[in-house]
Amino acid sequence: MSETIRHGLALLASGQAQKEVSHNEAILAIDRQMHLSISSRVLAVAPSTPVPGDAYIVPSGAGGAWASAADAIASYDGFGWILTAPVIGCVAWIVDEAGFVVFDGGWSDGWPVSGLVIAGRKILAGSPVGVALEIGGSIVDIEARAAITQIIDSLRTQGIAL
Structure with a gap:
């Protein structure tokens, strides 16, 4: 039987009997892999009372039903564990x-980005820069100094200023 290249989903064959079985298996595989919500990636043994639909990333050194399946996605379908190898990305x-987390040969924390592009403008791509607070002068009054301090604090919260 032929399969899709990336996810190994069963393809229907011409003249195949019981096509609904292959079709349903492919739909179930898509359901397991689309918009992954993983309960945890630290359990070394499958939980004893899983709920159908539960999914876990198998850590290195896992045992039991997950033995020798490091980095796989373990999904419980109500009858047993289905282990799926993740694809890059x-x-x-x-x-x-x-x-x-993102799979890039191993599960990496966070988004692998170097900045954001909004309306064609790349932002948050550089290292935050230090911005000195106003410390005096005869023109800057108390309210202006407070407003500048608030703006700088906001930029720091967003990771734009140090």
Whole structure:
């Protein structure tokens, strides 16, 4: 039986009997892999009472049903664990960490970006720069100094200034 190149989804063959079986298997595989929500990536053994739809990233050294499956996505379908090898570029939300990971041969923390492009303008791509606060002078009054301080604090919160 033929499969798709990237995810190994079953393709229908001409004259194939019970095409619905292959089709349903492909739909289930898509359901497991699309918009990944991973419960955790630190459990070394499969949970004893999983819920259908639960998914985990198998850590190195895992045992039991997950033995020798490091970095795989372990999905529980109500009957057993299905282990799926991730492809480069796979993105998953890790529920117990409240963050994203990306598969690039291993699971990397966070988004692999060097900045953001908004309306064709690249921002947040450089290192934050230090901005000195106003410290006196006869023209800058108290309100202006407070406003400048607030702006600089906001830039620091956004990672734009130090």
